[in-house]
Amino acid sequence: MQTAPPASLEARALVKRYGDVTAVDHLSFQVTAGIVTGFLGPNGAGKSTxxxxxxxxxxxxxxxxxxxxxxxxxxxxxxxVVGAMLAADTVHPRRSATDHLAAVARAGGVPRRRVAEVLELVGLADEGHRPAGDYSLGMKQRLGIATALIGDPGILIFDEPLNGLDPEGIRWARSLMRDLAAEGRTVLFSSHLMGEMELTADHLVVIHHGKLLADQPLSAFIADHTSEYVRARTPNRDGLDDALSREGLRAVPDLGCADALAVVGTTTDRVGHVANVSGIELSELTLVRDSLEDAFLTMTATEHEAAR
Ligand SMILES: Nc1ncnc2c1ncn2[C@@H]1O[C@H](COP(=O)(O)OP(=O)(O)OP(=O)(O)O)[C@@H](O)[C@H]1O
Ligand SMILES: [Mg+2]
Structure with a gap:
């Protein structure tokens, strides 16, 4: 029997206590190569630890x-093997970015030419001479990412890499993470915001109070934790309600929208068809889905209640 290669990153029954605080509580998960894995949890969940x-x-x-x-x-x-960006402010403030990267390269046995390469890669080629202490938060994040990439590692770990980046910077960091994964690397990045995961991660590891809440593909997380319904607005709500129930569809008043029905377990096409054959006018037909941020908040709140 062939044995599978070891996972790029693996936590096995991992526990970390600081005095009375259990920051990480019997956490087990694996991170594999070729995809972006999002490490999600609210503030204090135990991600950085x-x-x-x-x-x-x-x-x-x-x-x-x-x-x-x-x-x-x-x-x-x-x-x-592994490059990481944990906190963005670990650079000596009076040292230039170029000197900082050169020192890191020297310590890691990395050729000096990588310094210019990674500065270019993170969009700091023209800023390398400036003292890192003068950098904006977003520029410090970019320098942190450059530092992680200097050894051309196959595994990348980024702690809250999107913090402090402007919209263009966020788009850039997202596509960088996706490109690194597409090259076959392992990419693990943390965030406390579900919205940041939605466009970047292929797989999610969700923790709260140091415990594992979910470990699944993003698409499965969406299917498991969000619900959707069809909103149909009409001047003839009772008529539509009757027509839908004759078709075996269940509708309830759509909260917050006086002339609308919420229909679960069906599609906009089907509701539109039922309305049409019954001669009922529609003024809106929309598929409504809870946001993933809501799903994440509900999930962590439920776990919190259960723990009490
Ligand atoms: N050095 C330390 N000494 C004492 N407690 C610590 C230490 N580091 C972390 N903790 C505690 O461990 C818990 C987890 O903290 P951690 O920084 O890992 O959370 P996080 O998920 O990264 O949160 P955030 O989203 O705010 O960055 C918190 O209760 C924190 O106070
Ligand atoms: Mg943290």
Whole structure:
């Protein structure tokens, strides 16, 4: 029997306690190559703590966080295997971005020419000479991403990479993460905002109070946690209600919209057809879906209640 290659990143029964606080609570999940995995959880959920344990910056209380099956400390050339951006302000403020990257490259055995390459890649080619302390928040984020990429690693870990970026920067960071994954790399990035995940991640690992809430493809998360219905506005609500129920469709008044019905378990095409053959005028026919942000908030609130 062939054994599967080890997952790029794996948390196994991972626990981290700080005194009385359990930041990470028996967390197990795997992250695979070739897709973007979103690590989602509200503030204080334990995301940064987990990422720090992958990078050997925090010791697990118990359990393991491994890279390619090994703890980071066992990797001979870690900078070529994994690159990370944790906090954007770990650069000496008076050092230029170029000097900072050159020092990181030297320490990791990376050729000096990579400095110009990664500055170009993150859109800082013309700003490399400036002291990093003078950078805006978004520029610091870009420098952090450049630092993560310097060793051309196959695994990338980004903690809240979209924080502080302007709309153009967010679009850029998203497509960078997607491109890195499309090259076959492993990309794990955290956020406390579901909306940020929606356009970027293929797979979601959701945690709350250090515990795993979901580990599934984004599409499955959407199917499992959001509901949708057809909104039909009409001057003849009772008539439409009768026509729908004759077809075995269940409609209820659409809250917040006096002349509308909400019809579940069907399509706009079907409701439109029923209205048409019954000679009922429609002034709106829309498929309404809860936002993913709502789904995420409901999910974490439910878990919170259950924990009490
Ligand atoms: N060094 C530390 N000492 C004590 N408690 C800590 C330490 N680091 C984290 N914690 C606690 O662990 C919990 C998880 O924190 P963590 O920073 O991992 O959350 P997070 O999911 O990254 O949140 P955010 O979205 O705000 O970044 C919090 O209760 C936090 O106060
Ligand atoms: Mg954090």
């Amino acid at each position: 987990t990422l720090r344990m992958f990078l050997g910056l925090d010791r697990p209380t118990s359990g393991a966080a491994t890279i390619g099956g090994h703890p980071l400390a066992d990797l001979p050339q870690p900078m070529h």
